[in-house]
Amino acid sequence: MTTVVEAEGLTKRFGKVTALDNVSFSLEEGAIHGLLGRNGAGKTTLMNLLTAQDFASDGAVRIFGASPVENATALRRVCFIKESQVYPDDFKGKHVLRSAPWFFDNWDAEFAQRLVAAFDVPLDRKMKKLSRGQRSAIGVIVGLASRAELTFLDEPYAGLDAVARRRFYDLLLEDYAAHPRTIVLSTHLIDEAADLLQRVVVIDQGRVVIDADADELRGSATTLVGRASDVDAFAAGRDVIDRTTMGGIASVTMTGLSDEDRRAASAAGLEAASVSLQELIVNRTGGRAGLDPSAQEDAA
Amino acid sequence: MDEGRPIFLQVAEMLEAQILDGSMPEGAQVPSINELAQFHRINPATALKGINLLVDQHTLYKRRGIGMFVADGARTRLLANRRAEFATLHLRPVVDRAKKIGLSAQELQTMIVKEMEQ
Known part of the structure; x- marks a missing residue:
């Protein structure tokens, strides 16, 4: 497997704010990857650095094995669809599609037309007059029809309704099957996109908190519910992600339980439920911050 | 999924x-x-x-x-595997629950026979 994206100790500061803090990870070629995290976690900043739209304060970025900065050869192989793409005044959808082939060598105009029909977007209206969902759809169309070797889609479906999102997932998979390439999808709609992703990089407050194969994460954590003393006996010595109690009952989410452990837990009268990717990520990115005693102290 | x-x-x-x-x-x-x-x-x-x-x-x-x-021979092998793991995967939890509510082995057996005959 060839590495197509690499970040090493990547740091980006905006004045006193550290948007990215010593971020390191790598992504393999020819797969659909997820860049996940909450709003403001640093996903867009990271993609800006990976595509040389902004400069790192520290650390290194490599795409196709070289720095993207002022590297026209590498950047020609990249398509970056931004959530907040700004278009020239008076630009209409048709202008966007007409100018796309100037930037993308693999542009497929026929496929673009098919996508226009699938998403039902008006091409003869000014971009700034379009709804958020329609603008997102144009972004998605450019992102898919450009067939760039490395495609970054930053929150591609902001404002798209459930039907259009489903259509996007289907078209993405269909086109990816016919034209394998590397796609990096950034989103906070984790549940919906989770099944499409091979590797998952989760960013929280500028740091990488999870970097793992999506399928290895699924089922890696279990929530046990039952008598607090019984639950805690199982949790002892394990990586506990989340713990809540109510009276004598505890609900503890932990990693590292084997199938046998789970059977033993249910034999001991505990309810065992596996944790979805979304729940796991929510837990890892401060799911209970408001209830955390230390957070309350900070507020006081 | x-x-x-x-x-x-x-x-x-x-x-x-x-x-x-x-x-x-x-x-x-x-x-x-x-x-x-x-x-x-x-x-x-x-x-x-x-x-x-x-x-x-x-x-x-x-x-x-x-x-x-x-x-x-894939089906025969799968069937053998499924049968081999049936007790641990499916019967064990049932037995655990039965014990918890005080069902005897005899009572559980009667119930299983009845369910299978339906």
Whole structure:
């Protein structure tokens, strides 16, 4: 497997704010990857650095094995669809599609037309007059029809309704099957996109908190519910992600339980439920911050 | 798809279920990786991992350039495996619950016989 994206100790500061803090990870070629995290976690900043739209304060970025900065050869192989793409005044959808082939060598105009029909977007209206969902759809169309070797889609479906999102997932998979390439999808709609992703990089407050194969994460954590003393006996010595109690009952989410452990837990009268990717990520990115005693102290 | 379990295992289990119920007989061609990925709306690499698991277990075999097929004897082997693990996977939890509410082995047995006769 060839590495197509690499970040090493990547740091980006905006004045006193550290948007990215010593971020390191790598992504393999020819797969659909997820860049996940909450709003403001640093996903867009990271993609800006990976595509040389902004400069790192520290650390290194490599795409196709070289720095993207002022590297026209590498950047020609990249398509970056931004959530907040700004278009020239008076630009209409048709202008966007007409100018796309100037930037993308693999542009497929026929496929673009098919996508226009699938998403039902008006091409003869000014971009700034379009709804958020329609603008997102144009972004998605450019992102898919450009067939760039490395495609970054930053929150591609902001404002798209459930039907259009489903259509996007289907078209993405269909086109990816016919034209394998590397796609990096950034989103906070984790549940919906989770099944499409091979590797998952989760960013929280500028740091990488999870970097793992999506399928290895699924089922890696279990929530046990039952008598607090019984639950805690199982949790002892394990990586506990989340713990809540109510009276004598505890609900503890932990990693590292084997199938046998789970059977033993249910034999001991505990309810065992596996944790979805979304729940796991929510837990890892401060799911209970408001209830955390230390957070309350900070507020006081 | 069940979000709490590895999807490649679920893909493998669904194919096994089709072999077990006879809808994919021995020698039949299995859907391609891309068909599986699009049908289940999952990453193709995950679908491939599920298929590879079944190849490793000799349930499926690869014919180069043509596709994947159900191996001879696959159904018999799957059936034997399922029977072997039935007690630990399915009976054990039932027994645990029965004990918790004070059902005797005799009573449980009567219930099982009755359910099976329905």
